[in-house]
Amino acid sequence: MPDTISTAPPCSPGENRGLPSLGAEGTALLRLLDDTFEQWGVTAGARPMTMPPLLPAADLRRLDYYENFPHQAVVATAIDVDRRGEYCTDTGCFPCSSLQPAELGLPSASCYAVYLDHEGREVADDTLVTVVGWCFRKEERYEGLRRQLGFHMREIVALGSREHADAHLREFTERITAFARALDLPLRREAASDPFFDKGGSKALLQRLSPVKHEFLFEDLAIASVNTHRNFFGDRCSITLAGTGEPASTSCVAFGLERWLSALTRRYGSWAAATDAVHAANDRLTPVGPVV
Ligand code: AMP
Ligand code: ZN
Numbered sequence: 001m002p003d004t005i006s007t008a009p010p011c012s013p014g015e016n017r018g019l020p021s022l023g024a025e026g027t028a029l030l031r032l033l034d035d036t037f038e039q040w041g042v043t044a045g046a047r048p049m050t051m052p053p054l055l056p057a058a059d060l061r062r063l064d065y066y067e068n069f070p071h072q073a074v075v076a077t078a079i080d081v082d083r084r085g086e087y088c089t090d091t092g093c094f095p096c097s098s099l100q101p102a103e104l105g106l107p108s109a110s111c112y113a114v115y116l117d118h119e120g121r122e123v124a125d126d127t128l129v130t131v132v133g134w135c136f137r138k139e140e141r142y143e144g145l146r147r148q149l150g151f152h153m154r155e156i157v158a159l160g161s162r163e164h165a166d167a168h169l170r171e172f173t174e175r176i177t178a179f180a181r182a183l184d185l186p187l188r189r190e191a192a193s194d195p196f197f198d199k200g201g202s203k204a205l206l207q208r209l210s211p212v213k214h215e216f217l218f219e220d221l222a223i224a225s226v227n228t229h230r231n232f233f234g235d236r237c238s239i240t241l242a243g244t245g246e247p248a249s250t251s252c253v254a255f256g257l258e259r260w261l262s263a264l265t266r267r268y269g270s271w272a273a274a275t276d277a278v279h280a281a282n283d284r285l286t287p288v289g290p291v292v
Contacts, residue, residue: 018142018149022261025271029264030257032278034132034154037255040175041130041156044168051113051131057105059116063236065108072137074149075102106136110155111252115233118159122242125161128168130154132257145262146221152257158250159234161241165251169214169226172253176216176224182281185267188217192225218263224255 012021022030042048054076060066066073080100087094107113110133132154139147158168173189180187192213212229215222233239234247241248264274 015144016142018139018147020145020148020258022258025275026261029261029271029275029278030152032275033255033257033260034152036179036278036282037154037156038130038132040172041128044128044156044171045126046128046130046156049114049117049129049131051110051117051133053106053134054104055107055113055116057103060105060107060112063112063115063233065105065112069108069137072108072139074106074136074138076104076106077102106150107133108135108137109252109254110135110153111157111250111254114155114157114159115237115239115250118239119237120239122240123159123248124242126164127159127248128156129159130156145258148258151259154255154257155252157252159239159248162230162249165228165230165249168251169228169253173214173226176226176253178285179281180216182284183264183267183277185218185263185277187223190215190217192222218259218267221259221263222256223259223263224253226253227251 012023014020038048057066057075060073078100079094080098083098086098110131113133114129114131132152134150135153136150138149142148156168156172158165177187177189192215213225213227216224228251229249231247231249233250234241239248239250240246261274264277265271268274268277
């Protein structure tokens with residue numbers, strides 16, 4: 001087994017803007033990892049869903065996204081043809097004056113769409129949903145497959161009873177730990193100080209008292225996280241626990257797929273060796289019994 005090496009996959013033109021592309025080998029490994037994580041969810045009973053690529057800014061605002069993470073937020077809008085919106089070749093931009101007001105947001109996490117999709121519904125106490133989506137975060141700097149403006153996030157989301165939401169994180173913490181061991185990928189688990197659904201205020205205080213988010217780090221980089229939200233999304237989206245009328249509890253397990261590519265190619269030195277390692281780890285962990 002090689003020691004961790006520093007060879008990074010070759011750059012692509014969009015990389016400096018946080019928008020790298022992947023060639024055939026990177027694409028195959030991204031799919032293999034995503035299939036692996038999705039299968040963990042499905043085996044545990046998760047319903048696979050496909051979510052829209054944009055969400056109404058009004059909905060994300062309702063979930064406090066713009067209050068907690070204004071510095072990361074990216075919005076989308078159309079050109080205002082009535083105001084003769086024109087592209088400015090000097091700046092390489094469409095000026096604000098040529099755009100319609102932005103009423104759409106690019107999601108920063110895949111699970112927001114799941115809570116919004118379940119709005120106003122009753123859920124069974126053991127509901128699980130799995131989704132993968134493009135997520136967008138404006139960062140201070142971008143770096144290869146490690147820190148991007150747009151990246152893929154696979155999530156397995158629990159909705160239902162508090163016990164179910166808590167057990168979900170325990171079980172997937174074990175699953176991630178076992179997978180990392182089978183991969184011989186050294187991961188550290190750490191409590192994180194920035195719950196993705198609330199940066200400041202009372203919940204951040206609560207976070208310090210009782211962590212609501214743990215990250216799995218390879219070297220200095222978080223490649224996955226487990227997050228509990230108690231009844232925050234159940235309350236905001238009127239998702240109720242069947243038979244109780246009470247807001248459902250939720251929790252989510254998130255995998256940043258490109259960061260897994262970055263960690264695995266760094267650990268194994270090439271796309272081929274990283275891909276072999278994932279196949280071997282999957283074989284070692286198969287047959288995967290239900291996570292429940
Ligand atoms: P978080 O919701 O902050 O826990 O993010 C979930 C996962 O997404 C992290 O564990 C990372 O793997 C990944 N991630 C977060 N931000 C970025 C980024 N800017 N570029 C690439 N991956 C990211
Ligand atoms: Zn999430």
